[in-house]
Amino acid sequence: MYIFAHRRARGVLDGEYASIFRGRSLDFDDLREYVPGDEIRDIDWKATARVGTPLIKRYVATRRQQVLFVADTGRNMAATSRGGDIKKNIAVMVMGVMGLLATRHGDSVALVHGHGATTSSLPAKGTESHVENVLRNMDAASLERGSSDLCARLEYAASHIKTRTLMVVIADEIASDERLAKILRRLKAQHEILWVEIADAVLAGPDAVHNADGVGTDVQGMEQVLLLLASEPELARHYAQATAERAYGLAELLKSNGIAQARIGATEDVMKQVFALLERHRRAR
Structure with a gap:
């Protein structure tokens, strides 16, 4: 497996990424x-x-491509995923798999992440030790410091990353809106984009995640809240409908921009879903 780039070189200083080692x-x-x-x-x-x-x-290929991870490290990534893992841990594993794939085929890896109005970045390098540094930065992020604002990270990348990259966006489940649509159109003009969504835990219906006392934590306010239990079928129905509408809206936005998407809910699904995402991207036209 390797990370395929569709675009040809735009100038004499850009190499063509046509094969694994050639x-x-x-x-x-x-x-x-x-x-x-x-x-x-x-x-x-x-x-x-x-x-x-x-x-x-x-x-011998003289130049490769740059893989840029754009990740949310706001409070939403402290939430529980569908499989019961903390969302940030799944994000770290996704970055580890894709980062090692990239560096072992000669690509460099960079990172943009942050919370609220604060954005941090690491420049692109092509070594495994740099990938480890990227993962340490992501893992060390304090998820309780600020709210999630993925669009702010994407806007930072659009303003500061001038090199053409293969951008891998790692995000919580978010709703599509005009702000997101606008920044994706801008980024798509320069970069190839892959989208990895970390799936939410189910909060209502027969598959709801809840503990014995029916109390959970709201990651936005960091306070205890009552969970929606499987015994409330009407709430479960409205919840499922709203969730499906949100997912459909985002999927349509990504599709209209030619962005391949993967939805991952547990660490054990990372390898399979990452490889499936890369294959969908490779086959896209």
């Missing part, structure tokens, strides 16, 4: 046998004549 540059690497689908222009005709079978030239 690309186009002035540095010749080796030859291999031609297979259907290879570019005819890459055939080494002199070597082909000597050997008697078509051979393809391969070159």
Whole structure:
């Protein structure tokens, strides 16, 4: 598995990300046998004549792509996910999987995260030790310091990240609105975007998450609240309807911008869902 980039180079200083370890540059690497689908222009005709079978030239890629994680570290990420994990922990695991995939194929990794009006960032580097630093920064974020405002993080990225990137947005379940639509249109003009949504715990209906005394914590106000229990079918119905409408609105917004989406509710689902997301992105046109 690797993280595929659809866009061709926009200038002579941008390399083409065309394969796992190979690309186009002035540095010749080796030859291999031609297979259907290879570019005819890459055939080494002199070597082909000597050997008697078509051979393809391969070159060392001089440049790769930059993978930029944009993550919310506001209070919403302190909530419980559908599988019972803290949302931030799932986000860290997603970043770990994708970060190691990126660096092992020559890409660099950067991070933008924050809460409320506060945004922090780490510059792009292409080492595994840097990925570990990114994960430590994400894991160390104090989720009780400020409210969640994903759009503020996206607006920061639009204003400060001038290099073309493959942007991986890691977010709580949010509703689509004009502010989000506007910033996505702006970002899509420069970057390729993948969207990872950390699914909420179910609060009503037969699958509701609740403890023995029926009390939970509101992550926004950090106070105790009564949970909606499975014994309230009318509340459960309205809750399910509102949740479905919100999910549909976001999915339609992402689809209209050509953004592949994954929805992850538990740490054990991370590997499967990340690989499925990368495959959907690779097949997109």
